[in-house]
Amino acid sequence: MSLSVPDLNLRIIAPVLIVAISALVVLLGELVTSSAQKRGLGYASLVGLLAAGGAAMGLWDAHAVAFREMVRADNFGVFLTLTILAGAVLCILLSFDFTRAHRIETGEYYALILFSVTGMLLMVTAADLIIIFLALELLSLPLYILAAFKREDERSLEAGLKYFLLGAFSSAFFLYGIALVYGATGTTNLARIAASAPSEMLLIGAGLLLVGFAFKVALVPFHWWTPDVYEGAPTTITAFMSVAVKAAAFGAFLRAFLVALPALAMDWRVVLAIIAVLTMTLGNVAALLQANIKRMLAYSSIAHAGYILIALVAMGGAGVSAALFYLLAYTLTNLGAFGAVIALGEGERERLNVSDYGGLARMQPLLAAMLTVFMLSLAGFPPFAGFVGKFLIFGAAVQNGWAWLAVVGVLNSLVSVYFYLRPVVAMYMSEPVEGWGAPRVAPLVALALVLALIGVIALGVFPAPAIALAAGGLGR
Amino acid sequence: MLTVNHLIFLSAILFSIGAVGVLVRRNPLIMFMSIELMLNAVNLAFVAFARYLQNLDGQVFVFLILTVAAAEVAVGLAIIVALFRQRETIDVDEASILKG
Numbered sequence: 001m002s003l004s005v006p007d008l009n010l011r012i013i014a015p016v017l018i019v020a021i022s023a024l025v026v027l028l029g030e031l032v033t034s035s036a037q038k039r040g041l042g043y044a045s046l047v048g049l050l051a052a053g054g055a056a057m058g059l060w061d062a063h064a065v066a067f068r069e070m071v072r073a074d075n076f077g078v079f080l081t082l083t084i085l086a087g088a089v090l091c092i093l094l095s096f097d098f099t100r101a102h103r104i105e106t107g108e109y110y111a112l113i114l115f116s117v118t119g120m121l122l123m124v125t126a127a128d129l130i131i132i133f134l135a136l137e138l139l140s141l142p143l144y145i146l147a148a149f150k151r152e153d154e155r156s157l158e159a160g161l162k163y164f165l166l167g168a169f170s171s172a173f174f175l176y177g178i179a180l181v182y183g184a185t186g187t188t189n190l191a192r193i194a195a196s197a198p199s200e201m202l203l204i205g206a207g208l209l210l211v212g213f214a215f216k217v218a219l220v221p222f223h224w225w226t227p228d229v230y231e232g233a234p235t236t237i238t239a240f241m242s243v244a245v246k247a248a249a250f251g252a253f254l255r256a257f258l259v260a261l262p263a264l265a266m267d268w269r270v271v272l273a274i275i276a277v278l279t280m281t282l283g284n285v286a287a288l289l290q291a292n293i294k295r296m297l298a299y300s301s302i303a304h305a306g307y308i309l310i311a312l313v314a315m316g317g318a319g320v321s322a323a324l325f326y327l328l329a330y331t332l333t334n335l336g337a338f339g340a341v342i343a344l345g346e347g348e349r350e351r352l353n354v355s356d357y358g359g360l361a362r363m364q365p366l367l368a369a370m371l372t373v374f375m376l377s378l379a380g381f382p383p384f385a386g387f388v389g390k391f392l393i394f395g396a397a398v399q400n401g402w403a404w405l406a407v408v409g410v411l412n413s414l415v416s417v418y419f420y421l422r423p424v425v426a427m428y429m430s431e432p433v434e435g436w437g438a439p440r441v442a443p444l445v446a447l448a449l450v451l452a453l454i455g456v457i458a459l460g461v462f463p464a465p466a467i468a469l470a471a472g473g474l475g476r
Numbered sequence: 477m478l479t480v481n482h483l484i485f486l487s488a489i490l491f492s493i494g495a496v497g498v499l500v501r502r503n504p505l506i507m508f509m510s511i512e513l514m515l516n517a518v519n520l521a522f523v524a525f526a527r528y529l530q531n532l533d534g535q536v537f538v539f540l541i542l543t544v545a546a547a548e549v550a551v552g553l554a555i556i557v558a559l560f561r562q563r564e565t566i567d568v569d570e571a572s573i574l575k576g
Contacts, residue, residue, distance in 0.1 A: 130537055130540065133540075133544075134540060134544065137544045137547070137548070141547055141548065141551050144551050144552070144555065145551060145554075145555070148555050148558060148559075151558050151562075152562070154559075154562050154563060154573060155573050155574060157555065157558055157559045157562055158559070158573055158574055159574065160555045160558075160559075161504060161555050161556065161559055162574075164551065164552050164555055165498070165504060165507055165508070165511075165552075168508070168511045168548055168552065169495075169498050169511055169514075172491075172494070172495075172511055172514035172515055172518065173514075175515065175518040175541065176491055176514070176517070176518050176521065178518075178537075179487075179518050179521040179522050179525065179534075180521070182522065182525055182533070182534060182537075183484070183521065183524075183525035183528070183529070186529045186531055187533075188533065188537075227574075228574040229574075231574050232573075232574050
């Protein structure tokens with residue numbers, strides 16, 4: 001028996017390491033800063049995230065594996081890494097004034113976000129089911145705490161408890177799936193699973209993996225935690241969860257199913273197509289009924305998970321690049337929408353009901369226009385990013401023989417226009433509501449909104465460069 | 477003779493007991509213990525497969541899972557304690573401000 005040293009290629013996981021180290025620095029910084037200096041820890045986290053982004057760009061076209069094929073640097077992973085980092089940067093920009101207003105401004109808040117980002121980055125570079133599982137837990141554990149971060153608020157605690165119990169429950173299913181895949185194939189490496197013969201046990205294992213992923217990205221019938229958790233969690237964390245978790249989990253979902261299980265595609269494509277229809281329909285119909293804007297955006301995020309699932313069903317290069325583009329577009333758009341909700345808050349009060357948005361177009365014309373753009377992009381109107389994303393996904397579905405699925409998706413988008421435009425209609429056509437002053441937007445929040453707005457419009461008007469970057473990057 | 481089939485069957489039974497426990501019990505602590513039972517059923521499956529396949533990977537995974545489960549306990553109990561301090565009850569049916 002001989003022991004060999006594994007190939008420790010730290011460059012491949014440099015973005016993950018940088019974010020992990022900045023998380024530790026911020027956590028230690030919490031000890032030595034006074035409460036007036038906590039803002040500095042937020043700036044430190046921004047620096048860490050931007051440095052990780054730089055390191056990730058250095059991995060473009062690296063096409064390398066490391067740590068005994070446990071992690072893989074391919075353009076698919078780098079694209080999602082940059083998407084997640086963009087989401088995290090915007091979330092932290094939105095957090096500075098929000099955490100102060102809600103009296104949760106601590107170093108741990110930023111450190112936990114960074115730990116969660118570490119897990120997300122690892123998840124999109126993982127090439128082994130065990131690493132995917134560890135990354136999933138590293139991603140989830142800080143989020144359970146962050147959801148419950150407003151400790152004196154029962155809603156936040158309830159959100160944390162629900163998220164925790166259901167998250168732990170779903171990871172047990174995910175793990176049992178890994179165990180069965182391991183038993184069926186003798187390996188947990190994605191590429192080697194693909195090389196082994198399909199069996200019934202592998203199929204059951206794939207089904208359990210699907211349950212685990214479905215919980216994380218909120219697919220019907222594993223979506224019921226989403227509205228409660230999204231409503232109860234602090235709004236900045238809701239914004240972060242709704243985009244970054246989705247990008248990370250879909251990254252691993254696509255990689256696991258397309259790299260490891262293409263041999264079973266006949267079986268899982270039909271199941272996923274049915275789930276996609278149910279998810280889109282339920283998400284959009286339930287969103288119609290919501291008066292609370294956070295719950296509405298929660299159901300809308302469920303619906304968007306359904307659209308992205310169409311890309312997975314379509315498979316092939318077109319499907320993968322459509323999913324990547326959509327995730328980027330959705331990240332910018334949804335963070336923008338949540339950012340506008342955060343910007344309109346007044347101290348600890350937030351405008352959570354659609355009726356609270358009455359008359360804002362006169363008091364804050366710029367902010368109202370921005371929220372309108374984000375809502376239109378979520379609904380899929382040209383010339384915004386959401387339209388191009390939907391166009392690519394439905395195009396990939398038609399191209400690969402799933403035209404009926406694309407039709408269901410288009411019909412669902414039509415339904416969604418109604419509830420996305422409700423706050424817009426309130427802003428432009430209703431009278432201002434009593435009890436609310438004119439909102440004052442903090443500079444950093446304004447910066448986040450402007451960045452998101454630029455992204456949404458740029459991706460909508462000049463989508464070609466991003467589409468080219470998203471194309472054909474999934475390494476096998 | 478104890479074969480891998482027996483062990484996997486046992487682990488499937490333990491996993492199902494845990495899953496049913498999470499779904500029917502209403503005390504988060506008991507739900508939490510049921511989740512631990514599910515994780516340990518997974519551990520049993522990993523060890524059984526590792527022995528059957530003559531491959532040590534599965535045994536190593538058990539250590540990873542135990543570590544993750546310990547981290548989960550720390551976070552989960554902290555949330556449950558914080559909720560109890562606010563509310564003096566931890567029954568999940570009473571944790572129902574958020575619905576609709």
